[in-house]
Amino acid sequence: MATVVAESLRSGGDSTADRVLCLLESLRHVRLGLPVNQLDHALQTAARAETAGAPExxxxxxxxxxxGKAISGHNHGAIAAEILRPFVSAGAYAILRHHEEFRYVDYPRWTxxxxxxRLRFRDEPWYRAAVVFADEWDRGALDxxxxTPPLDYYSPLVRTVLSRPGSGIGSDRHFREAR
Structure with missing residues (x-):
């Protein structure tokens, strides 16, 4: 059975990208009282990253x-980070995992x-990238x-990045580096 599962994953039988794209599409119905729905927010954030010349x-x-907001607003960054964990670098994982904390600068103290x-992460190698992510890409993506390009525009990129099992923090090499 393990051989069948391993072969399925190697041959592209894992439909993670399809499921992620469906979850992204479901964000079209999540508004949270903001001027745009969460899919438009996601597309604006991605477009800002692309314009800035960010890596794939x-x-x-x-x-x-x-x-993660397709499931819950609470801890949504951690949900997204765990979904992408096997496919992205340790730095990208950490930025996803902690992006909510980097946005706390925008919330009044009464919350x-x-x-x-965010300052508790200032010595991390990904700190500066997380500040750019939060302040330049995420913050203003509510217009x-x-x-922006539609979700279909980003589908091939999502499929490419999510077809690299073992290349991200989920691999042994990255797991050792992250510790």
Whole structure:
């Protein structure tokens, strides 16, 4: 049985990309009182990453950063990070995992979150990239007048990045480096 599963994964039988694209599409119906739905927010964030010349995995990370909101608003970054964990670098995983904390600077103190929460990561090698992610890509991606490429435009990139099992933090090499 293990051989069948391994062969299925090697041959592209794992439909992770299809499921991720379906979850992204479901974000079209999640608005959260914002001027755009969560799919449009994801597309705007990915477009900003692409315009900035980000690597493929970071464009996909930007597209999928709020993917967890298809399930729950709480801890949505961790949900998205775990879905992409086997396919992205340790840095991209960490940025996804902690992007909510990097956005706390935007929330008033009365919400009970520490607006300086991101500073606990300031010595991490991915800290500067996470600041760019949060402040330049994620923060302003709520404009109802911005036109972005549709989800279909990003589908091949999602399929490419999510077809690299073992290349991300889920591999033994990256797991050892992350510790």
């Amino acid at each position: 995995e970071m464009i996909v990370a930007a597209l999928c950063h709020d993917l 009970g979150v520490d607006p300086r929460a 109802p007048d911005v036109r």
